[in-house]
């Protein structure tokens with residue numbers, strides 16, 4: 001298995017994979033790596049991206065360059081090299097703001113550069129399908145849970161961190177907005193399962209990946225997390241009212257892929273709370289996506305440490 005990444009968050013995030021004797025870590029960029037690297041691979045799971053709305057707004061052109069053009073490039077190189085599969089990790093944020101239960105046939109309504117780049121990447125990678133090449137897009141719900149590249153900028157994780165550090169759970173206003181959620185280990189299992197699916201059933205298709213039961217209004221989610229934690233944290237509002245609100249149907253993945261989420265935000269709250277309590281995870285700026293990218297861009301030593309071909313981001 002080869003992991004190609006810019007390692008913006010360091011290569012220690014891949015430590016859990018190092019037992020795999022076939023693992024190769026390659027520091028490179030999806031925008032210009034040499035396509036000959038594809039030789040001998042079977043499939044690409046394309047997760048490289050500026051990975052949330054605020055990071056996308058930081059520099060919309062870079063976002064299009066990486067999240068749209070970079071992904072299309074990777075998919076084309078994979079097809080040219082004779083790989084059989086390409087999985088694009090898109091996002092349910094493509095639905096933006098809509099009432100009702102949204103499914104894969106609902107027209108996207110992307111409200112941010114990040115979401116628009118996802119829609120464009122789907123539009124240009126899925127038609128690359130041939131009898132021998134199977135591109136598939138997954139639209140993940142918002143993820144949560146412990147991971148090698150811990151992200152405290154994700155709602156559930158940030159709530160647990162806030163509760164541990166200040167006794168207060170941060171909630172983005174006004175709390176009525178809907179969002180679907182999924183544990184990161186369930187997301188990883190969904191990707192592994194997709195690699196085993198019969199290509200004829202997933203070729204050129206899009207799947208929402210999440211769980212109908214885990215569509216939450218943010219205030220309800222915060223109450224759920226608060227109720228599962230020690231010391232009963234209080235709620236603390238922040239930000240301007242969030243314009244994004246979407247409730248998503250995961251019926252296609254459930255019925256066609258037999259995908260069911262196994263873990264819940266309460267499981268994540270417990271595991272993250274103990275990881276912080278034991279010191280296994282020490283929250284820092286590195287765990288906050290947009291803050292970390294700002295640090296890389298603005299601190300000279302940090303810029304030099306990640307620059308490739310003189311390009312920081």
Ligand SMILES: NC(=O)c1ccc[n+]([C@@H]2O[C@H](COP(=O)([O-])OP(=O)(O)OC[C@H]3O[C@@H](n4cnc5c(N)ncnc54)[C@H](O)[C@@H]3O)[C@@H](O)[C@H]2O)c1
Nearest residue numbers: 005006007008029030047048049051089090091140142143
């Ligand atoms: N985490 C979520 O809630 C969520 C939800 C929906 C979709 N997704 C999608 O899943 C994928 C992975 O998300 P994540 O949460 O692991 O994000 P992440 O920020 O932890 O990981 C993204 C990785 O991409 C790498 N990267 C960025 N630009 C690159 C470039 N030009 N070339 C090579 N590598 C580059 C970074 O170094 C980083 O390791 C992304 O495509 C994201 O949009 C995530």
